[in-house]
Amino acid sequence: MSTAVADHLLARKDAVLERLMALLRLPSVSTDPAYAEGMAATRNFLTARLRELGLQKVQLLDGGGQPAVYGEWLGAPGQPTIIIYGHYDVQPPDPLDRWVTPPFEPAIRDGRLYARGASDVKGSTLIAVETVGAFLAAEGKCPVNVKLFLEGEEETGSPSIRRIIERHRDLLAADAMLSADGGRASTSLPTLNTGSRGLCKLEVTLRSAGKDMHSGRYGGAVRNALHEMARLVASQHDAQGRIQVAGFDEDAAPLTERDRADAAALAGDEAAFYASTGALPHGDPAYGVRERVTLRPTIDVNGLWGGYTGAGSKTVIPAEAQAKITARLVPGQDPDRARDCIVAHLRSHCPEGVELFFSPPGGNSPSATLPEGHPLLVAAEAVVRETQGRDPVRARIGGTLPITGIFREMLGIDTLMFGFAMPDEDVHAPNEFFRLSSLEEGLRAWPLLLSRIGQSSAADFAPWRHATQA
């Protein structure tokens, strides 16, 4: 593969770093309206840069929330059209007093660039943007058609992304998506993200009486909603943490030998994994820790409440208890069926007369997987081999990337995550940083990746496209 564009970029990496620092100086906190000015300034910075690099149709795509920044280059007819995804918003910087240097004053120490958003994900986003610009500057063209899509509300759960896509379905038509988000899984091994867990959610309200009761008058002769909720929650797992919900994981794809080998390669330092949160090891002993958190489904109660929760005591027998539950899903599991299994389990374990009410289904995401043989996967593995001298370990993300599911559902395309963040870079925390070495690696790898994808035609992607929902 020609390294000409990569060389062109790397020769200018100081300028890229300066631009990244300028971008990091703009406080684009999407969760807090106080930062509206920083958000707008960031959009201005990006649209100006996209125009400067020679992209066309540079514009803001508005879905009623924070608009996405868009720009395209479609000068390669017959070649694949690739959406390049990044996001320009960042997490709030609090707690401010724990930062060694201020969050929006980028500072370099020991080969690390410290700033809010450096790792998540302005660093990798700028690598992708500059790569496109370098092709246009050095060669006057890109190996693929490019649609840059830089979201502004990833950190707030992408509330308007569906409306943005809906309103700009034609503009966003593409063969596949490359994401600058979803970083690397290891600081020591070359890895490639090939998928993420899905999610299903439910809220359950349990009612054991028409109203709260006084324990002096009723205590001993009535059901207590919190006792009943506790029994239901406890029934979902055994003492080892194995899920006891009938049917729930029946469709979960069994782990392949490759899955287990990849998980073993990424097992890492389990003691450090637990020590970082003071958590206690737990879960199905048939699987290793890395397998449990990436390749196996889970059910977690995320919130539970009922009765009196104020100061002091109140001798009430609560009539109602509530719980928020989410499940992480793996390939093979249908989110609606997973939810139905949980609902059925809770209903079947609920004593007669105790009522359960469930939130309407919605907001679920299936697990995402880049299938074996997909041109993006083939290209990316080749690039990792070339740049790092060995096959990448395939990693799956234990979390859920709703974007991936939404683009697949609405535009029929799969996503390859090709971000350069590392797992230890304190994203969402004080002193977030991005390695300067990662910047360099990204500037080398992204041009190679686009070149490699350009060796396929648009037609090569056709068999991999999914049906979209109307």
Next chain:
Amino acid sequence: MSTAVADHLLARKDAVLERLMALLRLPSVSTDPAYAEGMAATRNFLTARLRELGLQKVQLLDGGGQPAVYGEWLGAPGQPTIIIYGHYDVQPPDPLDRWVTPPFEPAIRDGRLYARGASDVKGSTLIAVETVGAFLAAEGKCPVNVKLFLEGEEETGSPSIRRIIERHRDLLAADAMLSADGGRASTSLPTLNTGSRGLCKLEVTLRSAGKDMHSGRYGGAVRNALHEMARLVASQHDAQGRIQVAGFDEDAAPLTERDRADAAALAGDEAAFYASTGALPHGDPAYGVRERVTLRPTIDVNGLWGGYTGAGSKTVIPAEAQAKITARLVPGQDPDRARDCIVAHLRSHCPEGVELFFSPPGGNSPSATLPEGHPLLVAAEAVVRETQGRDPVRARIGGTLPITGIFREMLGIDTLMFGFAMPDEDVHAPNEFFRLSSLEEGLRAWPLLLSRIGQSSAADFAPWRHATQA
């Protein structure tokens, strides 16, 4: 027994009713500072009345909160000295729009006097006060020495009662206490309250990790504080509601034949008992419903919370969960030991590494019982026989009356509850009422009771006095 004083009182019952209505017009809501004026006006009304009736040392006893109203008559040397307890504060009247007539404008309909505080407990309190006055008016003396003690913060949990007693220990020295609070247990049978359940409280914080975790990163491999708390709560009872806490009810006095017969007589309409709250029958099948709610101990989780409880979902694995627990106790159970049993149970059911933190012990009350043969019990049973033509059914209160325990602990005296409220009078609710027939019954019975107690001497009470804590 002479009915002269009762006859004197009953001949003036219209005037008593008018005074009760005047008292009910004063909005003495102790829980809400907005009613400070109503509280003060009520104290003025009562101190004026006590002086008018010829009581001495009429004064306010201040413990830093709402003062108690006090007055005494000690003109019967050698006779027993009896504290007569009532309370002048009432519950808030909300929801106001559900009252047929305004809560502080007493109204008579169908032989019932509607007003906030009519049943709880200004009606019975005034009966007691007027009884003392009638003795002094009709006979120039009382059959016993009387210390009227009218509390002003019963509805707020008596926060300063201990300080009041502490500051006025000598003034309050007595042989026993008669309470106008703690009404009758049945609308159809003569009953006598002989005791109440005790209470112990604890709060438990469970910690399974140093901080909340993201279920995408940790889900499947760590303990979830809410799952662990649910298992602990569920472990306290079996599916029938039988307590599973080792040792907890070991010291509970077994039910006697008389206990069971009294409970059976008061079983009442169980369907109506449950229908009133929409609750589901539950609990130890070895005991009847009335037994379960008055004669057997309970453990109830009154509040439980942890994790994310706001709108929408948050994929957090909570590191901490909290629960408030109270237990109702019966004769034989020591509150500290009961609490220790619950703590030991939770600790022994808690997986290694999961931490439990308990609130410091405090605010516990033992179960109260007026012992067989106590002069107050003997006198009261005789009065019920005389006025109602049959032996009363002995009833125990399922709730806890901290006053009883505090007077026993601090002054060494037992309490007989001799209130005339009925269990269906909507106390603490809109349209609270007191039966005019109950007013008449009270005005007849209280003089007889004081006369009957006057047949004992102070010396007769000596064996029944308890040691007090220094």
